[in-house]
Amino acid sequence: MELDPLLLSRLQFAFVVSFHAIFPVFTIGLASYIALLNGLFYKTENPAWDRLALFWTRVFAVVFGMGVVSGIVMSFQFGTNWSNFSQASANFLGPVLSYEVLTAFFLEAAFLGVLLFGRGKVPQGVHLFAAIMVATGTFISSFWILSANSWMQTPAGTELINGTFMITSWFEAIFNPSFWYRFTHMGMASFLTGGFVVAGVSAWFLLRGRDVEANRKALSMCLWLLLVLAPAQAVVGDFHGLNTLEHQPTKVAAMEGNWETRSHAPLLLFAITDQEAQTNRFEIGIPSLASIILKHSPSGVVPGISEVPRDEQPPVWIVFWAFRVMVALGFLMIGVAIAGAVLRKRGTLYSNPLFLKTLVGMIVTPFVAVLAGWIVTEVGRAPWLVYGMMNQAESVTPSLTGGMALFTLIGYVAVYAVVFWAGIYYLTKVVRNGMLPEGEQEEVTGETERPSRPLSAAHTPFDDADPARS
């Protein structure tokens, strides 16, 4: 069998980026939450906020460290597997991606150390300032990354001359047509992720009766946040979809599983797509609803996949199902948030074991939803890398053979399997260890004024046979 370097490179990129994405998605939301907790403590002097802040800062440290490690690979992937694309788009992507790295460095150099290790060593106001700056920095980082990605989806501000993209307007390129939609959608997804993780972990502690006061506070504030954000995200997602309809109609057609351009398009709940025959073999849908959602009228004409030739179509079933997974999980989140509001009104929010257990289970859902969403937008762009201008086949490294790509694909899977097993295992230990007992300060063993690495902010031992060290 001939190994296809293009397919293998796509698989490798999808694998590496998916693994990487899990971490920043969480840290962006968590950073803001930590800043909020520090702010509440600053204002109210209630030690519960401080203990929560300390606990979540430790978790943040480990997740941030994992994000950095997996991010290193990303910054080389473009060159190793997509060298033609790198060469063609470097005038724009080079500076933009470098700015992301510079932002991360600046953040780490200036504020992360103060946030992780400065507690009790710098004035409280300075510590709060560092927390706010770290939270802001994570947003600036995602700003650059999403600008780069959005430009690939809806290129603007550049001109393709002799196979190289030349900048005509930095402003138009950075703030390209899909940028603000993607940035908002993704920022809210990060907050939802942070919210559901914190809610789930607090629920887990409440089920075991640990640190009841602090965890009630955390759960309560998270559920208020989710009650607002989960429905709002559906609205933002809808606007994002309409923007995609304008700029990438084929992607929307694939999301809807709609092959022919038509009015009164149904909203499909279930379908077995058949790309070969360019139709659905079986479908269950709500009549005219897709037309209503996309065109705000039952007679609205919705574009079909077959508008473009077959070799310009994305693999429809992936886009179709990934979209349904994302939307279904989104509605599940809205449902849980509303259930929380109902229980709060009844006064049984902290005592309903079924609801608390559900929240624990919900921890994974935002991660799955985010990955599904990215699959929709990335696979839905296929076969284009820079939409309408440069396709994947033109972008792949010309000297790359199938064997080479297979070697590194297996290699990265193996490396990540080991490293992330260790990381996730350790993270769960940090979380299970929980908060410090009230009134007890974190031990400081002659480490005063020492800056350090993110992971060392968590003092939990890796394995159990180690009572002497902590």
Next chain:
Amino acid sequence: MEMFDLSVIWAIIIGFGVIMYVLMDGFDLGLGILYPFAPDEESRDVMMNSVAPVWDGNETWLVLGGAGLLGAFPLVYSVFLPALYIGVFLMLAGLIFRGVAFEFRFKSRKNRRWWNRAFCWGSAVAAFAQGAVVGAYIQGFAVEDFAYVGGALDWLTPFTVMTGLGLMCGYALLGSTWLIMKSEGHVQEWAYRITPILLAAVLAVFMAVSLWTPFVNPDVWERWFSNIQLIWIFPALALAFAFLVYRSVQKRSEGLPFVATLGMFIFTYLGLIVSKWPVIVPPNYTIWDAASAPESQLFLLIGTLFVIPIVLTYTAWTYWVFRGKVKVGEGYH
């Protein structure tokens, strides 16, 4: 932009980033290479503790270099990475393993043996791959029409295996002299003992590369031997520093061996650069061929000039805070 040649400015910035990376990650990779030869577990603790606070800051320069190349010299990025495809993977895998091993070894006792191995092998593989990259750079790349056209293992030749092993020795030397500076007692004694051996190995490779390079690459021959020039000062100074390493170890100096080793590295590096300048993708492409559009170089320059001084200040501060000896049994985690 008539007054400044942005490509030259960027070449200096990237060149600075590369040597910062080599010097700083060099000694902590070197300690990883020396790891299995350490006399006991106690000295391993000292070795690790001596670099624990700084190693991840050291590696940030690598990421900055990668991103900076894409922004300023995309041709380098899009030729080197495909040409060194397998080597880059090995290097990244090595760096990831050793980085994670670093963190979890301190938090682990039952599984410590495994983290030790990961630390050592990760460091050795990463160092070898980086040395082979240097060798491949001296060799040059099969490039046609701004794209790499060679095979997967073109970079792996007897010459690059030698430079790979050579850089492993060089990093080990940086590691052992660093350890002289940061340790005391029997750990320092051990470091004093191995330093001359490593120095001899590095000098042997240094000589071999110097003699071999003109055969691998005639342009280099031309530059060095067509007429005797000022550039001979670089290898001369590198050798002088090598002698200083030897003398200072004999005299039991504590800081000087490390400083002298840094000098050796810096002048060898400058010697390598003048062999090639202004070619950046050998054999044919200069920094101006490899450059991105001037407006892109300028756009990125602004942020870089803002951030680099802050990172340097922070780095200097970290090293200052952690100055002094690491004692046996002194926990750092």
